[in-house]
Amino acid sequence: MSGVVRLHHAQITVPPDQVAGARAFYLDVLGLSELPKPDSLIARGGFWAAVGDQQLHVGVEQGADRTATKAHLAYEVDDLAAWRAKLEARGITAQAGEPIPGYDRFEFRDPFGNRVEFIAPIVDLVRPHACCRASFLEAVEEFKPEGRYLEVSPDTFDSYLARLLAMESNPPAGYVADTALWLMRGDHFIGRLSIRHHLNAKLERFGGHVGYELRPTERGKGYGTLILRLGLEHARRLGFRRVMLTTDVTNERSIRVIKANGGTLQDRIRVEGRDVDTFRWWIEL
Numbered sequence: 001m002s003g004v005v006r007l008h009h010a011q012i013t014v015p016p017d018q019v020a021g022a023r024a025f026y027l028d029v030l031g032l033s034e035l036p037k038p039d040s041l042i043a044r045g046g047f048w049a050a051v052g053d054q055q056l057h058v059g060v061e062q063g064a065d066r067t068a069t070k071a072h073l074a075y076e077v078d079d080l081a082a083w084r085a086k087l088e089a090r091g092i093t094a095q096a097g098e099p100i101p102g103y104d105r106f107e108f109r110d111p112f113g114n115r116v117e118f119i120a121p122i123v124d125l126v127r128p129h130a131c132c133r134a135s136f137l138e139a140v141e142e143f144k145p146e147g148r149y150l151e152v153s154p155d156t157f158d159s160y161l162a163r164l165l166a167m168e169s170n171p172p173a174g175y176v177a178d179t180a181l182w183l184m185r186g187d188h189f190i191g192r193l194s195i196r197h198h199l200n201a202k203l204e205r206f207g208g209h210v211g212y213e214l215r216p217t218e219r220g221k222g223y224g225t226l227i228l229r230l231g232l233e234h235a236r237r238l239g240f241r242r243v244m245l246t247t248d249v250t251n252e253r254s255i256r257v258i259k260a261n262g263g264t265l266q267d268r269i270r271v272e273g274r275d276v277d278t279f280r281w282w283i284e285l
Contacts, residue, residue, distance in 0.1 A: 007054055010073050013061035014112040016045065022058050023047055025111055029090065030075075032056065051075065066113030074117035080104055083118050094118075101131070102186045121186025123223075125193060125230045128164055128182050133157055135189040136182070139215035146216070176200055181234060183214075183227045190218045193231040195238065206271045206278055208244035210235065224257040232261060236285045243285065249277045258283070 014022040026032050032049035045060040056073070077083050084094045087108060094106040097117060105119040126132075137157060140149045152160050167178040177197040183190040191214035196203055203209075212227050235243055247254040249268060263281040271278045 009048075009055035009057050011057040011059055012073065012114045013059045013064060013066075014046075014114075016060045016062055018112055019045055019047070019058075019060060022110075022112060026056070026058065029086075066115075067109065069115065072107070072115035072117055074105075074119050077118045077120055080106065080118060080120040102126070102184055121188065123183065123185045123190070123226065125181040125227070125234060126184050128161055128180055130158070130161060132182060132184060132187060132189055135184075135187055139189045142216045148213075176203065179234070179238065181231065183223065183230070189215065190223055191215060191227050193227050195231060195235050195240075195243075197238070199244065204244075205269065206246050206274070208246045208280070209240065210243050210245050220253075224253065225260045228257055228261045232283060232285060241285055243283050245281045245283065246278050247281070248274075249279050255279065 023034075026049055027034055032051060035048040035050050035055060037046075037048050046058045049056045049058070084106060087094055092108050092111070094108045097105045097107050097119075100119075102122055102124070103119050104122055105117055107115060107117040110116050128136075137152070137154060140152045143149045164180050167175065167180065169177065171177050176199070179195040179197070181193045181195070183193065191212060193210065193212040196207070196209050196211075199209065210228070210231055212224070212231060214223055214227070232243065244266075245258055245263065247258065258281050261283060263283050266280045266282055268277050268279055
């Protein structure tokens with residue numbers, strides 16, 4: 001049986017005498033692009049607009065009590081604060097919605113009574129959770145050509161997640177306690193950061209207290225500096241006063257990230273089994 005592929009369009013309605021106002025609000029204020037309606041539907045009035053690769057159909061309907069319904073459309077926007085200010089400057093009151101993990105949002109009524117929600121993903125470090133499963137597994141496929149996460153698949157995700165979370169309080173013999181955090185943008189996985197609670201002999205040479213990695217398609221976008229900054233804040237809350245990080249001497253991108261977060265170079269060493277020398281850094285918290 002074939003499944004539903006995607007949402008094609010959503011429809012709202014306005015009173016017949018307010019189509020011009022609706023066109024001004026949705027096309028001029030919100031900045032949507034008008035789409036041509038099929039000739040067979042032009043006589044019905046209203047208009048169509050593009051929202052990314054989906055469509056908004058604005059139809060006409062007399063007598064509907066739009067203020068009494070919870071039904072609404074939610075638009076993802078890039079700057080929630082700017083949109084709030086823009087709407088309130090036009091006399092439209094924005095009201096905070098119930099919290100959704102990974103998102104900030106508010107809702108309002110358009111000039112015709114339709115309920116509208118604006119939502120924006122928050123970029124933050126969170127504890128690994130099953131709700132991030134789909135995006136994490138997509139990232140795993142990006143990592144596998146680099147030889148990493150080869151043991152993770154849709155079938156093994158749950159057990160992998162359980163082991164990851166158990167590392168914080170019940171690590172296997174030979175391992176140190178490790179707090180794992182995922183950098184998420186809404187429900188989109190960007191990268192992972194680890195905070196090792198103390199250093200053993202191996203980590204003193206390579207690994208340090210804090211390590212991170214970004215999925216290949218999110219590298220070079222400034223997330224390295226962000227994930228480390230947020231990770232250092234979390235380490236401070238865990239009681240750390242200073243942390244060690246290590247990097248290959250050839251990894252210029254990581255070196256820039258560490259320096260941007262206040263890293264001070266301790267030394268350059270040769271680690272057995274590695275092809276290049278290692279820089280060891282300290283960051284005071």
